[in-house]
Amino acid sequence: MTHSPLSIDLDRSSPVPLYFQVAQELERRIMSGEMPAGTRLENELVLAERLGLSRPTLRQAIEYLVDRGMLVRKRGVGTQVIRPRVRRPVELSSLYDDLARVGEEPRTRVLRLAVEVPPDPVAAQMELPPGTEVYVLERLRLAKDEPLALMRNHLPLGLVELDEGELSAQGLYRLLRAAGVTLKMASQSIGARNATPTEAEALDEPPGAPLLTMERVVYDDTGRVVEVGSHVYRASRYSFELTLTG
Template sequence: MRDAHPDVLARGSTLPGLVLDRTSRTPLHRQLAEQLKRAIECGQLAPGTVLSSEPRMAQETGLSRITVRHAIRSLTEQGLLVRRRGIGTHVAYDWTPHALDLAAVYEDLREAGRAPATEVLFCGTEPARPEVAAALALTEGSAVTVLERLQYAGGQCIGHLRNHLPYDLLRPELLSPHDGRLASVGLYGLMRAAGVFACTAQHAIGARAATPEECGLLDVPEGSALLTLTRTTLDQSGRPVEYGSHAYPPARRGFEFQLAVGSAAIPHA
C-alpha cells in the first residue's frame, strides 16, 4: 500500500495502491491480508466500510478468488472483518482505528510519580548497518539519523535507547536534542511535530547479557541480563520511519501489554 492519503473509502471499493510482490517468499494472500489490516489500523478502512466482493477484488488485484478468499477469511478470524449475507464483507464496527502512542512511557512514568528524563549521548548521522537498512527498507550504507540516549525515571537510569530514522524524513536538527522538547514530549512527539506519524509497529522482545559498554552506562554488574526491545515503526502509507534497539535492566523496566480482540499486542515502549 503506497497511498499516503488515509481517506475513507466508498462503499464496495478496493483499497487503492495495493502492492503485491509475486517474487516474494511471503504468500500473496498474506501480503493482501497484511495491507488490508494496516489500512484498517490506520483508519483508511473505517469501521463499517464495505469491501468489494471477492470476484471484483480478484479482478482488480489480478489475484485468484481463492487467494482473495483466504486473505478475507484470515482477517475475519481476527475480528477485523465481518461477513453478512446480503450485505457483503465490511470492517468490524467494534474495531477502533488509532494512531500508536509510542511515547506512552512518559505518561506512565509521570502517573507513577517517577519523573522521566533523557540524557542524549549522540544525535547525528551514520551509514545504515545491514540490520538497520533492512528494517528501514534502505540501501545498506545509506545515511540515517541516529539518536542514542539514556532514559531515566525518578533519577534512576532505566534504559539505553538507540533509534534510527530515515535521513530524508528526520534530520538530526529536527530532533532538537538540547532544547528540552525531547525530554518533555519524547521522540514520537517530536516526530509528530515534524509531520511523521507512527501508525503501526512490529516489536520483538528478548534478553541477553549486557555488553561492557552497557554495564558502564546502565551501572549494572558485568554479565547482567538485560531485556531487549527492537521495534520497526511504520507510517500510514506503510513506510518504515523508525527502527529502535533498546536495552533495559529487568528490575527497572518492564513491558505492559494491551490486548484487544482482533488486534496484536502492543507494548508501551
C-alpha cells in the same frame, strides 16, 4: 524503616476476594508513596490477626505484590517494600510518555546524535538502499534520576529535524507527531540477555546483570518506516505488560 500498624477496611460482602482487596490497597499505598521503599511489613501472623484474615489469605496478597516487584522477602528482615518496577504496556507508545503518565519524571541524556550510513541489516529494515544516510540516535533514559534504559534509534532523514536540546526535553514520538508524522503500527520483538560491561556501567548494574531487550520497527500511516529502535532495559526496574484474550 518501619511503618505504623497496618489497618485496611475490607468489604467482606464484596465479590472481590479478600486477598485482592488487601493487595490493591497495599499497591495504592506503595505507588502513592504512603509506604515508601524500605517500609517493613509486620509479622504475617500478627498482621493477619489484626486484619481478621487467615494467614494463607494474607500470604496470597503478599505473594501477589512480590510477583509484581513491589515487595521482597528478606531472610532475617521480613517482608519489605521495594521501589516498584516500571510496568510498560506493549503498545505503540514511547517510554518517555509511559513514564510521564505514571509520575516517574522521565529525563533523557543524549549520548550521540549523528547522520551516517547504517549497517546493511538496519538499512534493509528501514527499506532503504544500502549507503543511504540516516539519523543515528543513542540515549540514556532515566526515571526519577535513576538509569532505566539505553536506546539506539535509526530514523530516515527528512521526517523531522532532530536537535539534542529537544531530544533531552521530550520524547522522540512527541517530536515526530509534532512534525506531522502519524505513527500507525509497529513490529516488535522482546527478549533478554546479559549486560555488557559498558551497558552495566551506564545503567548502574553489575556486569552481566539481566537486561530486557526490545527491537522495534515503526511505520506511519502511509506504510513508510519511520524508526528502527534497539533498546535495553534494567530487568530489576522494568517489565512489559501484555493483555491476552481468547
